[in-house]
Amino acid sequence: MRMYDLIMKKRNGEALTKEEIQYMITEYVDGKIPDYQMSAFLMAVYFKGMNEEETLAMTQAVAHSGDMVDLSGIEGMKVDKHSTGGVGDKTTLVIAPIVASCGVKVAKMSGRGLGHTGGTVDKMEAIPGMRTSLDREEFFDVVNKTGLSVIGQSGNLAPADKKLYALRDVTATVDSIPLIAVSIMSKKLAAGNDGILLDVKTGSGAFMKTVEDSIALAKEMVSIGENAGKKMAALITNMDIPLGHNIGNSLEVIEAVETLKGKGPADLTEVCLQLASNMLYLAGKGTEEACRALAENAIRSGAALERLVAMVEAQGGDSEVILNPEKFEKAPYVYEVKAEKDGYITHIDAEGCGIASAMLGAGRETKESEIDYTAGIILHKKTGEKVEKGDVLAALYTSKEELFEAAAEKYKKSIFIEEEAPKKEPLVYARVT
Numbered sequence: 001m002r003m004y005d006l007i008m009k010k011r012n013g014e015a016l017t018k019e020e021i022q023y024m025i026t027e028y029v030d031g032k033i034p035d036y037q038m039s040a041f042l043m044a045v046y047f048k049g050m051n052e053e054e055t056l057a058m059t060q061a062v063a064h065s066g067d068m069v070d071l072s073g074i075e076g077m078k079v080d081k082h083s084t085g086g087v088g089d090k091t092t093l094v095i096a097p098i099v100a101s102c103g104v105k106v107a108k109m110s111g112r113g114l115g116h117t118g119g120t121v122d123k124m125e126a127i128p129g130m131r132t133s134l135d136r137e138e139f140f141d142v143v144n145k146t147g148l149s150v151i152g153q154s155g156n157l158a159p160a161d162k163k164l165y166a167l168r169d170v171t172a173t174v175d176s177i178p179l180i181a182v183s184i185m186s187k188k189l190a191a192g193n194d195g196i197l198l199d200v201k202t203g204s205g206a207f208m209k210t211v212e213d214s215i216a217l218a219k220e221m222v223s224i225g226e227n228a229g230k231k232m233a234a235l236i237t238n239m240d241i242p243l244g245h246n247i248g249n250s251l252e253v254i255e256a257v258e259t260l261k262g263k264g265p266a267d268l269t270e271v272c273l274q275l276a277s278n279m280l281y282l283a284g285k286g287t288e289e290a291c292r293a294l295a296e297n298a299i300r301s302g303a304a305l306e307r308l309v310a311m312v313e314a315q316g317g318d319s320e321v322i323l324n325p326e327k328f329e330k331a332p333y334v335y336e337v338k339a340e341k342d343g344y345i346t347h348i349d350a351e352g353c354g355i356a357s358a359m360l361g362a363g364r365e366t367k368e369s370e371i372d373y374t375a376g377i378i379l380h381k382k383t384g385e386k387v388e389k390g391d392v393l394a395a396l397y398t399s400k401e402e403l404f405e406a407a408a409e410k411y412k413k414s415i416f417i418e419e420e421a422p423k424k425e426p427l428v429y430a431r432v433t
């Protein structure tokens with residue numbers, strides 16, 4: 001087999017066989033296919049696409065390029081959730097404890113922040129003492145004991161994806177639906193869960209900017225998962241504005257805890273309840289209505305909060321800050337952004353807010369940058385609200401006073417105030433199964 005012929009075949013719009021795809025991924029990971037040939041192939045996929053069989057074959061090949069996690073040491077059905085990434089997305093910290101308290105195990109590998117989006121692992125590390133790197137045995141022990149564990153991704157999970165993603169990033173081939181589907185689903189298949197709920201974000205703070213593209217991506221991923229024998233569903237959720245009010249690591253943990261206490265913002269609470277009930281549904285916990293009732297009761301009874309405390313303690317974290325979030329270390333500097341005119345907030349550019357939060361120290365500038373866990377933004381006003389000149393729109397938090405000016409400028413540019421109230425957008429646009 002020659003890579004040249006495979007590039008030519010795809011360039012001409014033909015489908016590759018499973019064997020050809022397996023050959024290409026194996027040889028690429030072994031360094032026998034150079035980046036320039038793989039780049040040409042990726043660009044051909046960008047223009048010509050891949051059919052269902054090719055996408056599944058490529059996902060399987062990429063998944064098998066590294067460790068395939070075997071979760072059979074954990075009893076019962078294990079359900080995972082994957083978000084395509086957003087701003088203020090702290091849902092894992094809310095729904096994993098809800099689902100675990102309803103008797104479904106959550107053995108989850110999460111990521112760090114990427115670009116303007118935050119990552120669950122960084123948020124968890126805002127809890128003093130919290131360990132997110134556990135070996136297999138300890139990971140299983142924590143899940144068996146507490147019902148859940150969230151850790152960072154193992155170093156050798158789908159190494160072919162790491163190489164391909166880095167290449168896509170510099171060859172303008174990231175925003176291809178089949179390539180995104182392969183990238184996400186290869187890591188999900190390698191992570192070994194029985195069921196996977198996908199939270200495909202859509203809007204200004206998301207990777208997919210339109211509902212149509214998000215649905216197309218969700219369909220592709222659900223079909224890959226089902227063909228690989230997994231129970232699958234996807235929700236298309238709104239990421240046109242940040243979720244909840246808090247952006248930034250410890251600020252988001254605080255808001256997640258408030259939500260588990262039943263005092264969270266309405267949008268975050270509703271999205272979490274829908275995600276959690278869909279995970280319970282995938283795990284066979286009853287009808288959609290019964291699963292919703294289970295999820296609501298897990299918050300009302302305090303059972304979900306207890307699960308979070310148990311996991312935090314089992315992973316070495318200080319549960320005092322979960323029980324009393326006011327004990328979280330506070331940023332020494334706070335700056336208020338005020339409305340410059342009267343009107344309605346018609347739009348909040350979520351990506352801009354995420355960048356402003358990262359500029360305050362909540363995200364990394366380079367891979368080596370240290371995160372300021374106290375940094376971030378609390379939104380006091382969100383889309384649809386009426387404001388008067390001088391009203392506080394948001395509070396910006398940081399440990400480095402010199403970071404305010406540029407971050408505040410960025411934040412102000414992300415808020416749009418106009419005379420007419422905007423149309424209300426749904427929180428969840430669709431469910432794809």
Ligand code: URA
Nearest residue numbers: 174179180183184207
């Ligand atoms: N997230 C991933 O893991 N891969 C992509 O290609 C896009 C988003």
